[in-house]
Structure formats: structure tokens, C-alpha cells
Amino acid sequence: MTNYGTNIDAKWQKKWEETGIYKFDENNPGKNLYVLEMFSYPSASKLHAGHWFNYGPVDTWARFKRMNGYNVFQPMGFDAFGLPAENFAIKTGIHPKDSTEKNIESMEKQLRAMGAMFNWENEIITCNPDYYKWTQWVFLQLYKKGLAYRKNAPVNWCPSCNTVLANEQVLDGCCERCSSEVIKKDLTQWFLKITDYADELLEKLDELDWPEQTKAMQKHWIGRSTGTDAIFKVVDSDLEFEVFTTRVDTLFGVTYAVLAPENPLVDKLTTDEYKSQVEEYKNQAKKQSEIERQSITREKTGVFTGSYAINPINGRKVPIWVGDYVLSTYGTGAVMAVPAHDERDFAFATKYNLPIERVIEGGELPFTEYGKMVNSGEFNGLEGEEARKAVTKKLESMKLGSEKVNYRLRDWLVSRQRYWGAPIPIIHCEKCGTVPVPEKDLPVELPYDVEFTPDGKSPLSKSPEFVNTTCPVCGAPAKREADTLDTFVCSSWYFLRYPDNNNSEKAFDTDKINRMLPVDKYVGGPEHACMHLLYARFITKALRDMGYINFGEPFTSLTHQGLILGPDGLKMSKSKGNTISPDDYISEFGADVFRMYLMFGFDYTEGGAWSDEGIKSMGRFIDRVDRIINSCVEELNKDTNDKTSIDAAEKELNYVRHNSIKSILEDAEKMQFNTCIARLMEFTNALSKYLNEENKNTSILKESIVDFVKLLAPFAPHFAEEQWEIIGMPYSVFNEKFPVFNPKALIKEEIEIAIQINGKIKSRIEIPTNLTEKEIKNAALEDFHIQELLKDKTIIKIIVIKGRLVNIVAK
Structure with a gap:
């Protein structure tokens, strides 16, 4: 084995630290490049291979860009609030602040041992008051603009975590964190009006250099659809309800209407005869998740309310049912049922013996495609868009409907009934109502001594010292808001704080942030497509509209790293016993071998299964490079004269050299690291072959070895610095320009x-x-x-x- 290892790592990390080589100079007139990885959550004290796969290769890309003339800004921090630390505290008795700070200290050491160009002077930790003060400030700006509001609503409740979840945090009807089945619960909660930005969030996606699958996921989640709102009046009542439909051309085929069990109209419409049945049905529906209720394969159920509504287009009286396949959180919480032309309605009507009447010409029922209208009076023969517009116009003339755009996206629910989070900066006063905490009084600090064993209530409500305060408006006794903010609020703007992290007067300086952002390259997991990435886009747009920044998108270019699996090919987990800790490998091989194996052994956007043999092979490659470079130095130190002619061997070496430069320039830009390292291996073979030649051209050999070390530097930074010193070059290789290729050298005779x-x-x-x-x-x-x-x-x-x-x- 070569002497490369942690001793070389420590040597160069110390040198980099002492010389401040990677310190970002914001006054540098060069091309600024903001490179950012999604910051980690310190739920454990150790980095795992997945962290390394996120951070190591991105640092290689940043180093590559630095050597190509960019002034790189690459900060690091910790997303430190959240349930895991609180649950760990409940289990062990260790306070979440204490465990989090200890984990951060440990992870910082590991991240520094990685040897990345992180700008540690710009570090942020979201659980520190000097950060969450400004998270609270962001919330207050949203509140002042009418983008934060409080209301009573049916929400997703995790009985295990004892807290509310946003829609995006519910996966297949279960809590995305603990996998417990989620139930519905009526609570007064805080929401952010992300729906105000639905159109822009959708329309600007195509302008982004993001993976197409991620853009498609956001488009689906936003779920924009154009249709018609039709008003159904209730028979013998002043009540009415709206339904949203994209198939208003089937309106003549409505034979019944269905309300969601949670729709507040249900209680008002239900007659005494059906009250007990409806109540029982509503209670059953509460036990079902939205995913289950929307399932296509699940049998549709319902119960009659005893009331009837009037079909607005033909005056027909239709029964009003309650059905759990209708959701109060989507559309209006009511649907018009056209069983002849909708599969769910057809199954429901068949089960309950309700009329099924064709109004679209076509095949076997249920016929769900577009076609000519039939049995539809004056509209017979119309089809498609023409039919939709004609029926909508008729409803508008009767003041019983209008064209409308609907969204699947719901407002972002940000209240959490847990302790370890940023307190919501609101005071409740009996005289003045809801009062924002004055900005001069921020931060509203999270108290240390709080009983946070979950019981379904906000832990802060059990702290009289925290809750009891005075109203900033009238001075009367008042109560603080006891809920804390969803941790995604903390991470929805953190990229704005990094460049100005020590600013005690503002969340950030507008001029500085406008110069630095948006982030040029953002890297993180695809699982955040419909949560963090969507929330960050919303907050950026809102702050732009308030005049705090002049850009509307936070991340210009986005890359998702793949997943490193265990040696068994399964996702790593402690329970499976297949986790890979980098520390032992780094102790044996050094940080660069570990980094290079990750980049060579896996496609960066795909990942794959870990292999011990693979990292050993990479260690052998580094050994070989070390031997070859030392042999080159010996050759260069010999007292020989340069040859005056260039022979075939030199032409071949020169060809491989320039082809390697060209390929690495192209592939590193696209984060295709595995092919870059393959080119380095080819270059190594060419150098080894040339060293066996009897007569060598020392000028070409020196040029080649200098270029080789420069090419190697972003991929193995410590090792390359060592080799750069060995070949007698001045510190540092990262102050050098990346090699450029000569097209003429690529023309082979x-x-x-x-x-x-x-x-x-x-x-x-x-x-x-x-x-x-x-x-x-x-x-x-x-x-x-x-x-x-x-x-x-x-x-x-x-x-x-x-x-x-x-x-x-x-x-």
C-alpha cells in the first residue's frame, strides 16, 4: 500500500485551513457560482455512505468549476429541528437540544474530514435562535401579506407522532416518518397560502434545468384543471352547493349528487329519517385515509341524506347522497354523478340501483371518452370543447355556473403539536384577537425546560412561563401560540441566509442576495420533489413579491443523486444490519479512495449496491498512480536531453492526454464522474506504457504528468495536492487552471x-x-x-x- 491515507488527509486539510484557500471572496469580480447540497438532519451522530454520496461528488464538481475560473460558494449547515430528536429524547431522556448539538459536533468533524471546500464561516444551524428568529420573521411577513392564516379544518393526524401532518407528508395513507396510519381530525391550525402561487409554480417549471420526472411530479401535485362550477340548489330549502367538473358536457346525465362526509352541508341536509345512518357513516369515514378513499379498486359506499337537489341544466330533481370517495379537501367537497360516463359513479349507481342514462354517443357503458352529446336537448350533436363552452355559457346566463380553474394543491399546513421546532410568533388576546409578535421582540425563544411527552396537545401549552404574556397592542394578559412550525418552513428559505449568515439586523441583505442567488447548482434526493422543493419555490416567489429579492426561483439547476444500497442490494437500515459507515474505510484507505470509489462504482444519479472489493480496487489504483508519478519524477531528474523529433509513442501519449482532458471537461460538467475516472485510468495506462520506452521526451512527459495531476485534483484532492508537491510544483494545485485540450492532438494518423x-x-x-x-x-x-x-x-x-x-x- 502507498503511504497515502489519513496522514496525508490531515496534512492538507490543515494547510487548506491555515491558508484559507477556499474562503469565498464576495468582492471577487469573477464568475460567482453558488453550489449547494441539501443540508443534513443531525438525527444521528455519524455520517453514512448516503451523506458521502450527496456531498463528496458535489465537492468534486465544485472543485472542477473552481479550476475552470469560477468563484465558488459552497456553504454547509444543519436542518436541526424535527421529530427524530424529540422522539429520541422521549425514549432516552436526553434533551433534544443536547442530543442535536452533540450530533452536530460529531458530524462537523466528519464533514471536515471529507476535505470538501465547505465555507464553514457561513454555517447555519436551524435550531439556533439567531437562525429561527428569521424563520419567525419570514412567517410574520407572510402573515402581514395575508399569506398566513388560521382556521379550523380537517387535518391529517399521526397518532404515533401525536402531531398534524401536511398532505405532502402522508404517503399511501401513512405517516411518511413512522409509517403509522393517518387519521382525520378537526383542529384549528395555521396555513400558508401556497395556492395563491399555483399558476406560477406550474408555469415556471419548464424554464428550470431540473430532472423531467421531478417537474412532472410537481405538475401532478399542483394538478391544474380547467372546468366548470355548477350550482345545485336544494329542493325546499335556501341551501345550495357547487360542484366542479371538467365534463360539463355530461350534465344532462346527472342522476344523483354526492357530498363528502366532512362537508358541513351534510348535517343541514340530512333529514330526521336518515340521521342515524348518516352519523354512523361519517364516523366510519373518519377511520379511512384519503388514499384508501380514492382507491379505484375499493368498493364505493354511501348513504342517502333524504334530501334532493335540482340539476341546473334541466331542472331535474336528483337525490343527494354522502359518499366517502368524495373528499372535502379536493374541489368543492361535492360531485355530480354521471354513472353512464364515469366508472366510480357507474359502480355506485349499480350498487344502489340508481338511474344510469347515456348522454354521450359512444361504446359500452360506462363510456368515459369524449363524443357527441345525445339526450341533451338543444346541445345534441355538440362535442368536446365546443360542447363544454356551450353548456358553460348556458349556465352563466342562468347564473347557475361559470368557468373555473381548479387545483389539486392545497394550502400548506404548518402547525405542529410538538416541542422541537420554531415557536409560531403569534399572541392570542381576548380583546385584540390574533396579534403578531412585534419584530423587535423576535426571536420568540423555545424554552429548555418543557414537558414534551406527546399526548396530542402542544407541549408548549403546558409551560405557563412560555404561554402567559401580555398583548403588545393593549397590554392585557394574553396567551402565546403554543404550536411550533413545520420544520420545512426552516428549510424553505435557508439558502437565502447562507451568504449573509452573521447579519443580526436582517434575515439577509437584499443587494448581497440578489448578487449571489439563485443557487446555480442544487443537489439532493428526489423524495423532496413535492415538499421542500415546492415550498422553497413558494417562499422565494412570496419574498420576491414583497420586494425582498428580485428573483422568483431558488434553484436554477437541480441534480438528484442516486441511492447507495447495502451489499445485499437493499436500502440501508440498522434493522437489516446492512449499513455502511465511511469511518472505517477512510481510516484504512483515506478520504479520496472512498470518494473516488463512490464516483467510479456508481452512476451518480442512480446509485447501486456497495462492494468492499470495489473500494479495494480503487485503493490499488491510487497505489499505482503513486508509483507511476514517482517513476516519472525519477525520469525527469535524470540528466537527459529532449529528443528533437516526436515518435509514435509520444504521439500516442499526447493523444490519450488530450482526449482525457476533452472527455473529462465534457463529462465532469454533467456529473458523469464514473466516465471521468475511467479516462484517468486510461491516462495512467498511457503514462505507464510510455515510461517503458527507452528514449523519452522529457518535455512531453512533464507536460503530461502536470496535466494528469490537475485532472486528478477534483476527484482526489488530498492525494493530488501531495503529488503536486512531489513533482515540485508550487502550492496549490487548486490555484491552477484546469487543462485545455489541443484539437490537433486528437487527429490520429x-x-x-x-x-x-x-x-x-x-x-x-x-x-x-x-x-x-x-x-x-x-x-x-x-x-x-x-x-x-x-x-x-x-x-x-x-x-x-x-x-x-x-x-x-x-x-
Whole structure:
């Protein structure tokens, strides 16, 4: 083994720290490049291989860009509030503040040992008052603009975590953190009006350099649809309800209406005869998740209210039912049922023996495609968009409907009934109502001594010292808001704080942030597509509209790293016993071998299964590079004269050198790290081959080894610094410009072609590029290996594809 390892890592990390080589100079007139990885949550005290896969290769990309002339800003911090620390505290008795700070201290050491260019002077930790003071400030700005509001609403409740969840935090009807089944609960909660930005969030996606799948996920989550609101009046009542439909052309086929069990109209519409049945049904529905209720395969159920509504287009009286396949959180919480042309309605009508009447010409019922309207009075014969517009216009003239755009997106629920989070900066006064905490009184600090064993109530409500205060408006006794903010609020703006993290007067300086942002390259997991990434876009747009910044998108370019699996091919977890801790490998091989294995062994956007043999192979490669560079230094120190002519061996080395530069320039830009390292391996082979030549051109050898170390530097920063010193170059290799290739060196006078026998490659030969077809055939037949294989065979014909191959057909 080479002497490369943690001793070399420590040497160069100390040097980098002492010289401040990576300190970001915001006054540098060069090209600023803001590179950011999603910051980690310190729920454990150790970095795992997944952290490394997120941070290590991105640091390589940042170093590559630095050597290409960019003034790189690459900060690091911790997303430190949240349930895991609180649950750990409940289990162990260790306060979440204490465990979080200890974990951060440990993870900082590991991150520094990685040797990345992190600008630690810009570190932020979201659970520190000097950060969450400004999270509270952001909330207050939203409140003042009418983008934060409080209301009573049915919410997602996790009985295990004892807190409310946003819609985005419910996966397949379960809590995305603990997998417990989520139930519905009516609570007064705080919401942020992300729906005000639904159109812009949707329309600006196509302008972003983001993965198409992520953009598609956000488009689906926002769920914009254009349709018609139709008003159904209740028979013998002043009540009415609206339904939203994208198929108003089927309005004549409505034979019943269905309300969501949570719709407040249900109690008002239900007659005495059906009251007990409806109440029982509503109670059953509360036990079902939204995912279950929306399932296509699940049998549809419902109960009749005893009331009827009037179909607005034809005056027909239709029964009003309650059905749990209708959701109060989508549309109006009411649907018009057209069983002839909707599969769910058809199944429901069949089950309860309700009328099914065709109003669209077409195939077998239920016929759900577009077609000509039939049994629809004056609209017969119309179809598609023409039919939709005509029926909508008729409803508008009757003041019983209008065109409307609807969204799947719901407002962001940010209240949490847990302790370890930023307190919501609101005071409740009996005289003045809801009063925002004055900005001069921020932060509203989270008290340390609080009983936070979850019981469904906000832990802060059990702290009289925290809750009891005075109203800032009238001075009367008042109560603080006891809920804390969803931790996604903390991370929805953190990228704005990094460049100005020590500002005690403002969340950030507008001029500075406008110069620095948006983030040029953002890297993190795809699981955040419909949560963090959507929330960050919303907050950025809101702050822009308030005049605090002049851009509307936080992240110009986005890359998702893949997932490193356990050696068994399964997702790493402690319960499976397949987790990979980097520390032991780094102790044995050094940080650079670990980093290079991650980049070479896996496609960065896909990941894959860990292999111990793979990292050992990378260690052997680094050993080989060390030996070759030392051999090159020995050659360069010999008292020899440069050759005056360039022979084939030198041309070959020069070709590999410039081809490596060209390929790495192209592939590193796209984060295709595995192919970059493959080119470095080819360059290593070419240097080794050239060292075996008797007569060497020391000028070309020196140029090649200098370029090689520069190419290696972003991928193995500590090792490359060491080699740069060994070859006698001044500190630091990262102050050097990345090599550029010479196109002329890539023009080969000779090319390699394959020789096939009956379509199977049997040999390869180098030939001059100017040979005729006859000369190429002869060259192929003169190859010793081919001659051996053609013994006792008759050649039928020889096919030449110039520049590629020769195929000899023989029997």
C-alpha cells in the first residue's frame, strides 16, 4: 500500500485551513457560482455512505468549476429541528437540544474530514435562535401579506407522532416518518397560502434545468384543471352547493349528487329519517385515509341524506347522497354523478340501483371518452370543447355556473403539536384577537425546560412561563401560540441566509442576495420533489413579491443523486444490519479512495449496491498512480536531453492526454464522474506504457504528468495536492487552471479497427488512416492471430467498413 491515507488527509486539510484557500471572496469580480447540497438532519451522530454520496461528488464538481475560473460558494449547515430528536429524547431522556448539538459536533468533524471546500464561516444551524428568529420573521411577513392564516379544518393526524401532518407528508395513507396510519381530525391550525402561487409554480417549471420526472411530479401535485362550477340548489330549502367538473358536457346525465362526509352541508341536509345512518357513516369515514378513499379498486359506499337537489341544466330533481370517495379537501367537497360516463359513479349507481342514462354517443357503458352529446336537448350533436363552452355559457346566463380553474394543491399546513421546532410568533388576546409578535421582540425563544411527552396537545401549552404574556397592542394578559412550525418552513428559505449568515439586523441583505442567488447548482434526493422543493419555490416567489429579492426561483439547476444500497442490494437500515459507515474505510484507505470509489462504482444519479472489493480496487489504483508519478519524477531528474523529433509513442501519449482532458471537461460538467475516472485510468495506462520506452521526451512527459495531476485534483484532492508537491510544483494545485485540450492532438494518423471472422471480433489492429480498401484487407489478413484462426478455412469474401472494421466471411 502507498503511504497515502489519513496522514496525508490531515496534512492538507490543515494547510487548506491555515491558508484559507477556499474562503469565498464576495468582492471577487469573477464568475460567482453558488453550489449547494441539501443540508443534513443531525438525527444521528455519524455520517453514512448516503451523506458521502450527496456531498463528496458535489465537492468534486465544485472543485472542477473552481479550476475552470469560477468563484465558488459552497456553504454547509444543519436542518436541526424535527421529530427524530424529540422522539429520541422521549425514549432516552436526553434533551433534544443536547442530543442535536452533540450530533452536530460529531458530524462537523466528519464533514471536515471529507476535505470538501465547505465555507464553514457561513454555517447555519436551524435550531439556533439567531437562525429561527428569521424563520419567525419570514412567517410574520407572510402573515402581514395575508399569506398566513388560521382556521379550523380537517387535518391529517399521526397518532404515533401525536402531531398534524401536511398532505405532502402522508404517503399511501401513512405517516411518511413512522409509517403509522393517518387519521382525520378537526383542529384549528395555521396555513400558508401556497395556492395563491399555483399558476406560477406550474408555469415556471419548464424554464428550470431540473430532472423531467421531478417537474412532472410537481405538475401532478399542483394538478391544474380547467372546468366548470355548477350550482345545485336544494329542493325546499335556501341551501345550495357547487360542484366542479371538467365534463360539463355530461350534465344532462346527472342522476344523483354526492357530498363528502366532512362537508358541513351534510348535517343541514340530512333529514330526521336518515340521521342515524348518516352519523354512523361519517364516523366510519373518519377511520379511512384519503388514499384508501380514492382507491379505484375499493368498493364505493354511501348513504342517502333524504334530501334532493335540482340539476341546473334541466331542472331535474336528483337525490343527494354522502359518499366517502368524495373528499372535502379536493374541489368543492361535492360531485355530480354521471354513472353512464364515469366508472366510480357507474359502480355506485349499480350498487344502489340508481338511474344510469347515456348522454354521450359512444361504446359500452360506462363510456368515459369524449363524443357527441345525445339526450341533451338543444346541445345534441355538440362535442368536446365546443360542447363544454356551450353548456358553460348556458349556465352563466342562468347564473347557475361559470368557468373555473381548479387545483389539486392545497394550502400548506404548518402547525405542529410538538416541542422541537420554531415557536409560531403569534399572541392570542381576548380583546385584540390574533396579534403578531412585534419584530423587535423576535426571536420568540423555545424554552429548555418543557414537558414534551406527546399526548396530542402542544407541549408548549403546558409551560405557563412560555404561554402567559401580555398583548403588545393593549397590554392585557394574553396567551402565546403554543404550536411550533413545520420544520420545512426552516428549510424553505435557508439558502437565502447562507451568504449573509452573521447579519443580526436582517434575515439577509437584499443587494448581497440578489448578487449571489439563485443557487446555480442544487443537489439532493428526489423524495423532496413535492415538499421542500415546492415550498422553497413558494417562499422565494412570496419574498420576491414583497420586494425582498428580485428573483422568483431558488434553484436554477437541480441534480438528484442516486441511492447507495447495502451489499445485499437493499436500502440501508440498522434493522437489516446492512449499513455502511465511511469511518472505517477512510481510516484504512483515506478520504479520496472512498470518494473516488463512490464516483467510479456508481452512476451518480442512480446509485447501486456497495462492494468492499470495489473500494479495494480503487485503493490499488491510487497505489499505482503513486508509483507511476514517482517513476516519472525519477525520469525527469535524470540528466537527459529532449529528443528533437516526436515518435509514435509520444504521439500516442499526447493523444490519450488530450482526449482525457476533452472527455473529462465534457463529462465532469454533467456529473458523469464514473466516465471521468475511467479516462484517468486510461491516462495512467498511457503514462505507464510510455515510461517503458527507452528514449523519452522529457518535455512531453512533464507536460503530461502536470496535466494528469490537475485532472486528478477534483476527484482526489488530498492525494493530488501531495503529488503536486512531489513533482515540485508550487502550492496549490487548486490555484491552477484546469487543462485545455489541443484539437490537433486528437487527429490520429493511425486508427484502431476490429477484425471479425463471421461477424465475431477476433482481433484489433492499428493501421494508417490513408490506406486503400485493398491495403486494409491485406493488413487484416497479415495479422498473426487472424492467420492462425483462418487455417483450414476457405475465405468466401472480405467486407471492409472504413474506419471501423473488417469482416472476413469464411467456412
